[in-house]
Amino acid sequence: MKLEDDVLAGLIDINSRVLDVGCGDGSLLLHLKKNKRVDGRGIEIDQKRVQESVAKGLAVIEGDAEKDLINYPDSSFDFAILNQSLQQFYDPRVVLNELLRIAKNAIVTIPNFGYWKVRINLLFQGTMPVTKTLPNTWYNTPNLHMCTIKDFYNLCKLDNIKIIKSISVSGGKISNIQKGNLEIKNLLSEIGIFLITK
Amino acid sequence: MNLNFKNIKKIRIEKPLKLDCGSTLNGFDIAYETYGKLNESKNNAILVFHALSGDQFVTETNTVTNKEGWWNMAVGKNKSIDTNKYFVICANVLGGCMGSTGPKEIDPSTGKPYGLNFPVVTIKDMVSAQIHLLDFLGIKKTLAVLGGSMGGMQALQFCTLFPDRTFAAIPIACAASHSAQNIAFNELARQAIMADSEWDNGNYLISGKIPRKGLAIARMAGHISYLSEQGLQNKFGRKLQEQTDVKFSFDADFEVESYLKYQGYSFVDRFDANSYLYITRAMDYFDLYKKNDGNLSKAFRDSKIKYCIISFSTDWLYPTAESKKIVIALNAIGAEVSFVEIITNNGHDSFLVNEPAFFNTLKGFIDSTYEEFKNEA
Structure with a gap:
């Protein structure tokens, strides 16, 4: 399992109710089911991956989170997970707030556009950055709304979202992000992981 | 059969x-x-x-x-x-x-x-x-x-x-x-059966008749609803039945027509017309x-x-x-x-x-x- 998934899993309470939005082939959900005994659900847009998830014994619904989250009742989960897909929605702000309506907490991970390699890439190449965490070229990327860790902080402030925990992942290492080190972490983190609530 | x-x-x-x-x-x-x-x-x-x-x-x-x-x-x-x-x-x-x-x-x-x-x-x-x-x-x-x-x-x-x-x-x-559409299709089927004089007000088994036409038409209507427009088009298109041009008659010119007739009439051999009425009704009431x-x-x-x-x-x-x-x-x-x-x-x-x-x-x-x-x- 990837380091960032490990960190994410560490934030989930045992026996909690979890919704993994964009759960892919269900690997993370299965891991949580086995190791944290969670009561897990998933939404995934790709039919093949839904089938893979279902074959793992997971309760996964084929659907588009952007359209379907509205159908979930308030506070029906303890945790909603959005693993590196916030930037792929047409309206990430609405999705973020929907997550916090459905679940008491949300765990959101983002590829950080503020990472120094990304900045250098744009600064010196003059082209849209292609890096390990952002492997696609501008014309075929699924990412519609790239943001930085700082951007995410600002949006949370704007929408009165409380950041309970925020973790930086970079070069195989993890560290905490705080208000005091936000600027530097925004520069040094490849991925940001946030535990948020309202 | x-x-x-x-x-x-x-x-x-x-x-x-x-x-x-x-x-x-x-x-x-x-x-x-x-x-x-x-x-x-x-x-x-x-x-x-x-x-x-x-x-x-x-x-x-x-x-x-x-x-x-x-x-x-x-x-x-x-x-x-x-x-x-x-x-x-x-x-x-x-x-x-x-x-x-x-x-x-x-x-x-x-x-x-x-x-x-x-x-x-x-x-x-x-x-x-x-x-x-x-x-x-x-x-x-x-x-x-x-x-x-x-x-x-x-x-x-x-x-x-x-x-x-x-x-x-x-x-x-x-x-x-x-849905209303589901009920409508079933009603079409039931009306087809009941319009067949051989149905004999449901007493055909006693009078020794079989409402073949009615049940076959009911099944044909059903069959159309079971397939998609694209599916039918891919399977039959406007293909003609063992002939090169239309015959300007009401026989089965098109393959899709003979397919439906076959589906309809082969169904009659194995299915009871009254049963069809009862089961479609059960579905409608659901x-x-x-x-x-x-x-x-x-x-x-x-x-x-x-x-x-x-x-x-x-x-x-x-x-x-x-x-x-x-x-x-x-x-x-x-x-x-x-x-x-x-x-x-x-x-x-x-x-x-x-x-x-x-x-x-x-x-x-x-x-x-x-x-x-x-x-x-």
Whole structure:
């Protein structure tokens, strides 16, 4: 399992109710089911991956989170997970707030556009950055709304979202992000992981 | 076609069955088939519900018609529902015409076929009758109940009536209530049957007639609704029937015409016209919303059942939106539900044809569910 998934899993309470939005082939959900005994659900847009998830014994619904989250009742989960897909929605702000309506907490991970390699890439190449965490070229990327860790902080402030925990992942290492080190972490983190609530 | 009803397996239930319509059946027959072996722990049983024109002969050879079982594609040795591993059960529905009590069978009070004296039955009545078969076979809890179309409705109904009698349910290509369009198609079918003078006000079995034309037209109308526009176009287009140009007549010029006629008239050989009236009526009356004051979630409130809902993209009879309503209702009560919409050109009939993505979903869900069920018991 990837380091960032490990960190994410560490934030989930045992026996909690979890919704993994964009759960892919269900690997993370299965891991949580086995190791944290969670009561897990998933939404995934790709039919093949839904089938893979279902074959793992997971309760996964084929659907588009952007359209379907509205159908979930308030506070029906303890945790909603959005693993590196916030930037792929047409309206990430609405999705973020929907997550916090459905679940008491949300765990959101983002590829950080503020990472120094990304900045250098744009600064010196003059082209849209292609890096390990952002492997696609501008014309075929699924990412519609790239943001930085700082951007995410600002949006949370704007929408009165409380950041309970925020973790930086970079070069195989993890560290905490705080208000005091936000600027530097925004520069040094490849991925940001946030535990948020309202 | 020569039909051989001699080898039908059936049980007689000598208990009264109170029907939705208010009348009571004092005892009834359930004709059924089983495939595979029930294991010692009795936790590998799968109850399949058949659709409108189906019967208990899910796979292998239908001993009545001597043709292949209707779900040979999905059920059998090494198939998605593997009978090496699972014990598959299917019963002919109440009101059917393959041995279970229905309008074709003899009314003990008159010694003549019931005909229209048979009470109008519902999906709930069908399911309530079949629970006796599970009791008879000694199965406390099935691994799964499943079915497509009307079979899916029975699966849903089963979950609402007997939430503790199954671990999982797979309602396929169905809806929690019949739409106006569904009812309209069924009414067309019924009117076709009743407009045939050979139907003889439902007494054709006594008067020795067969409403062939009416039933064939009913089946033709049904068949159109089971296929998608694109499916029909791909299969037939405007192809002509063994000729190079139209004949300026009303014979079957187009291949699609002779296909429909074949489907219609071959159906007459094996199906009872009154049964068709009764079963379509049962489908029309199906409405889990109304039963629960418009709140479908209430129907499933007490169940811990694992659900896998499957729909087909080109099914316009039971469109994906209907399946999604069920998914939403189940989500609202935190039920464990999976949902897949299979992308296909095969319309409503997709569950009966070779549809690999569908089979994979079915197999994946059932096999993984079995592992869980084994650990639970």
